[in-house]
Amino acid sequence: xxxxxxxxSFLSYIENEKRYSSHTVASYxxxxxxxxxxxxxxxxxxxxxxxxxxxxxxxILKELNFDERAERLNNNTIAHDVYVLSSLFKYLxxxxxxxxxxxxxxKAPKSKRSLPRVLSTTEIEALINACNSGTxxxxxxxxxxxxxxxSGLRVSEAVGLDINSIDTVRxxxxxxxxxNKERIVPLGSFALKAIDEYMSIxxxxxxxxxxxxxxxxxxxxxxxxxxxxxxxxxxxxGMSGKVSPHKLRHSFATELLGHGADLRAVxxxxxxxxxxxxxxxxHVNFAKLKEVYSKAHPRSLKDGDET
Numbered sequence: 001x002x003x004x005x006x007x008x009s010f011l012s013y014i015e016n017e018k019r020y021s022s023h024t025v026a027s028y029x030x031x032x033x034x035x036x037x038x039x040x041x042x043x044x045x046x047x048x049x050x051x052x053x054x055x056x057x058x059x060i061l062k063e064l065n066f067d068e069r070a071e072r073l074n075n076n077t078i079a080h081d082v083y084v085l086s087s088l089f090k091y092l093x094x095x096x097x098x099x100x101x102x103x104x105x106x107k108a109p110k111s112k113r114s115l116p117r118v119l120s121t122t123e124i125e126a127l128i129n130a131c132n133s134g135t136x137x138x139x140x141x142x143x144x145x146x147x148x149x150x151s152g153l154r155v156s157e158a159v160g161l162d163i164n165s166i167d168t169v170r171x172x173x174x175x176x177x178x179x180n181k182e183r184i185v186p187l188g189s190f191a192l193k194a195i196d197e198y199m200s201i202x203x204x205x206x207x208x209x210x211x212x213x214x215x216x217x218x219x220x221x222x223x224x225x226x227x228x229x230x231x232x233x234x235x236x237x238g239m240s241g242k243v244s245p246h247k248l249r250h251s252f253a254t255e256l257l258g259h260g261a262d263l264r265a266v267x268x269x270x271x272x273x274x275x276x277x278x279x280x281x282x283h284v285n286f287a288k289l290k291e292v293y294s295k296a297h298p299r300s301l302k303d304g305d306e307t
Contacts, residue, residue, distance in 0.1 A: 150191035
């Protein structure tokens with residue numbers, strides 16, 4: 001099999017058997033497409049990934065280090081590219097008899113994980129109050145914001161909800177997340193009230209299916225539409241910086257952990273496969289704690305700060 005055939009086989013595997021999201025599959029495909037182009041541009045003797053030598057892999061990784069404008073990429077991007085290639089080679093070893101992984105001897109740079117930016121409760125309240133015009137779009141948007149902050153859902157998960165995903169009696173939402181895994185997340189009273197109000201006017205969108213959140217055509221709303229709507233609300237509120245649905249997810253996790261929630265419980269609600277992915281929010285709280293400490297603790301005050 002040549003490069004493209006092996007890449008297509010791997011992408012089909014992660015999409016259909018591993019159940020990776022379409023976003024992840026597309027991301028992997030972009031990386032492999034770049035690698036195939038590099039191999040072609042350099043006229044490698046290898047005709048497929050399984051025939052790449054360690055020296056050819058080093059050339060590939062060196063060229064992946066730079067984008068089309070010849071600017072050095074950050075370590076996160078490089079580490080992601082290396083991870084994609086490593087996953088491909090593991091697949092070839094397990095399913096196509098590859099004996100040697102040429103990337104094993106190459107050390108990938110460590111990715112630097114920055115602390116997520118969270119919204120304050122005041123900022124979230126401002127976003128919600130910006131949805132009080134009474135239009136059906138604002139009633140829907142208010143329900144979306146309340147849901148995202150109350151449940152910590154990914155915007156793609158919120159878009160994927162159907163009307164029967166919400167259980168108002170049990171006060172919970174049934175979510176189908178990454179890897180097609182299902183989880184149950186509790187909902188707060190404000191979110192339930194906003195969703196109830198939205199459901200009372202949902203028929204005005206002239207629904208074409210059972211999707212919970214609809215666009216002006218009566219079809220399932222897109223993640224892009226929610227992102228754009230939230231950005232407009234943030235601009236109306238005079239918020240600086242990018243305000244995305246994912247920041248509501250960050251805020252959900254940070255608020256829970258800041259008020260003593262169990263880390264593993266938050267992991268379950270977020271749908272994280274690894275506890276390490278959830279632990280980033282403990283660092284956010286620690287950063288806030290350090291800020292409070294520096295302002296309040298007598299042994300942290302600078303000379304002359306005491307009042």
